Amino acid sequence: MALLDLDPRVVAGARALAARAAEPVVALAKAHTTVAVERATLRLAGITGADSTHRAGDVPWVNRVVDTVREHCGLEHGVALPVFHALRRHGLPSLTELAEATAAGQVRYELPTGRDRDRARRAATAAVTRGLRTVDRNRAQRDRLVARLGDPPRRPWIYLIVATGDIDEDVVQAGNAARAGADVIAVIRSTGQSLLDYVPEGATHHGFAGTYATQENFRIMRAALDEVSKEVGRYVRLTNYASGLCMPEIAVLAGLQRLDMMLNDSMYGILFRDINPVRTFVDQRFSRQVHARAGIIINTGEDNYLTTADAVDAAHTVTVSQLLNERFAHEAGLPDHLLGLGHAFEINPAVPESFRLELAHALLARELFPDAPLKWMPPTKHMTGDVFHGYLLDGFFNLAGVLTGQSILLVGMMTEAVVTPFLSDRDLALANVRYVLGAAGGLAEDFRPAPDGFIAQRAHQVLGEAVDLLGRIVDRGLLTAIAEGTFGLMKRPADGGRGADGVVEKAEDYVNPAAELLEAGLTGATPEQPEPEQPSSGQPGPGRPGSGRAGVAR
Template identity: 75%
Template sequence: MSSRARRLLDLDPSTVRRARTLARRAGKPVVDLARSHTTVSVERATLRLAGLSGADHEGVPWVNHLVDAVRADTGLEHGVTTPVWDALRRDEAPDLLTLAQKASSGSVSFRLPEGRDATAARKAARTALARGIRTIDRQRATRDRLVRRHGNPARTPWIYLIVATGDIHEDIPQAQQAAREGADVIAVIRSTGQSLLDFVPEGATREGYAGTYATQENFRLMRAALDDSSKELGRYVRLTNYASGLCMPEIAALAGLERLDMMLNDSMYGILFRDINPVRTFVDQRFSRQVHARAGIIINTGEDNYLTTADAVEAAHTVTVSQLLNEYFAKEAGLQDWQLGLGHAFEINPEVPDSFRLELAHALLARQLFPDAPLKWMPPTKHMTGDVFRGYLLDGFFNLVGAMTGQGILLVGMMTEAVVTPWLSDRDLALQNVRYVMDAAGGLTEDFHPPRDGLIQTRARQVLGEAVDLLEAIVHDTDTAGDPPLLAAIADGTFGQMRRPASKGKGLDGVVRTADGYDNPATTMLEEGATR
């Protein structure tokens, strides 16, 4: 932590070190668990990186057919790639697509090869996966080249604006217009419920509820449109989507292949708010973050969601704990500080005395704990009432906290949040709010110094102390079921007041403990490149 950070909040460096040590101790058993398991989505993502795409006439992706067929014949304990490339070497089919098509009709069988056959199959699989990894590397290099050509936004925070109509062909002109109006990051919200689909829809989609389906073709179309906007505007416009839910690894792989720039990717969101099995989620998030690390993608985590189900004052320390855990999991997977869009939110009830000062303390604590991370600051939603004038004022306060604490990514708040689907005119007014505050007060982060031992410093130290106490309790918990302590804490409702036991939840049947000799060339190559 920088000396300026210590002056701003007068945090005890030993307490900060203790917090990170405890987060590592809480997180490591979960990483060990992830290393000893795979999931159907990890295996499907691996096949996508090898070039398998498309779906049958009913919309079932070929990767689903192929993984299901291998699992039925050999299990997935040794990974999907060795049986698949063994079948290709035995001339069961001339290519992956044909093999998947034959597998869907039951006209091909799979085996676990041994000896030289196994060695040859693994070598062929690695060669095929290397092409996918090279594509991700090329896309990262393309982003770097376009940023050099067009430039980044002239100031921070980057303005993050949501566009999602359900129709990708309607999203595109709206996204381009939003960029003209000042948005630096376009987030295409995913259609409601997609996180619970155990397959990735195929093609360009024209219908979706409260969002647009995340598909490879939709990614490609929007990326191309925003590249045109980047050229028009003279600044690189970034694209965001969601790597979460039951297909988290696959969507991460598609994001890397199609050059998305940011992905929502929280370690616990799917567990807490979508009731996805905890083991499934932690296995999937580790693979997805390895892909994001390689692709140069910035992740956005979801701590703001905790404060929609728990009190934003009483539960403030759980946000800090989650941020520390997300940092540990991300760095273990190879992500660097500049890729950690750790989340927090402006969700204290405005009727609480000193609510603005408390929000300022919480935001400043996050900023100082993670000085090199582009934190993602989320606007008020929980206490929006339908009074658009009050809502507009709250959004202005939110923007002011962002300016005073040097946030990196600022999601634009709408005064009609949680009341109706915002009109385009609402977006225009919201962007005017952001522009006014940033133009008038954007440099306050250089001048703002909270008084020594005043409310802001005292509150920040209190929240950090409560976070350390909670991490101590998690690490020293003895779970009778034998689960890692963090999984026991999740089961007890520690985060967001949601109780999610490790033995339950959606997607549990897609979790597989790996056997000795398990092979996944994608994971191997991603881990080899984790220090780039």
């Protein structure tokens, strides 16, 4: 039920402006590829493993291959044709063996022509199709498990972070968190992984303030949560981070290992990790297409703006970003039920009527996006180390989530932003959530802000300011607005930032079977599904037993 009486014409106008602001960026993303998109394509085609002989440490085979293709014949035509042409020409049985030969200097990549081009395209499409079948099977398996085990009996879902750096210890903490009531487990990434232009291989035990996102770590945690899901009688979801320089690859790995949610914001990497804007927008479009295919809920990062900008003065920038994230997501094929837009409880508690302001902002998000699983973030910026005050503030945050019908509630810690929380802190935080949900879980039924009261007026004000800002963004361009520090006070020029050298303008005859198949799924078209030619990529077929992961033997 709508409580704010928002003018539908204003709301429609805001969405129209967001679409106009996003259109040039979408066109830019379609016209370019990146090294990460090309690596993600080969990961779907079955390549796994790493070169452990390199003097600088393990180098993923997919990086080795893509970098060599770029050196030999460029990436403007895509990596698929040169790779599958070389696979056939050298008579190698798998992409991994092709990568080994590449590292030994035995392969010269070239762009095939004529019949060789047709053969390479068919083989690449067949290999990528097998990878996408794995993604599809995982989505169907999730649906079956949810149907059998059930979802949590109430909203919001309780979302809890584990972050030890050791995947085996994470498994222990995640299981205990689920038994204590958590519905979503987020394995936070090791500090700085978003700036790595490669995805580490294997299980890891040495992360920094988090655990590395790897395919094997994904597999281990998903298997562990499947076991605890049976124990607690509900499907426990798993979250990680599809952001940074390897956003498309991590999205693919998430689909191959049946993760359920991924942090995936259109501008977070630009603003808070200084990653090149063009690189980010290209990568996020491909990653969101993968998430749409995999049925993965994305979580956007608007809450981060309020850690650097004032949560009252900048409230409308959150709404603008939500509308832009919605537009980018819809264009990439993500429906509303997979769109976990973010917002946060970050107003200084010393501000008069701060709780009413928080309610206004949260209720505005809920009514603008009624079908989206909104993710409501706890207070961090104004946690001072006074654990008693922090615990009270988290209680108010939980109450705001109940009153405004939030979908995903990230559990706030009383020691947030002060020290790394202990297990006892998590236990107390979950007790706080359980108390509020138990005592006031249905209070939204009785909550009716006065039509002309403080909360409604504040929500209308923020929406009006968002519309004004969107109009200015349409006039100046989104990339210019980002460069000027519109969001989170971070100024990021379009030609700056990390990873700019990994952006490539597509040639007219660019080929990427993963992009083609994902686009076909988006439009409902039925692309040609050729029979695979030998030699294949070495990836298991859909009927072969195993763990369900796509790839060749290491």
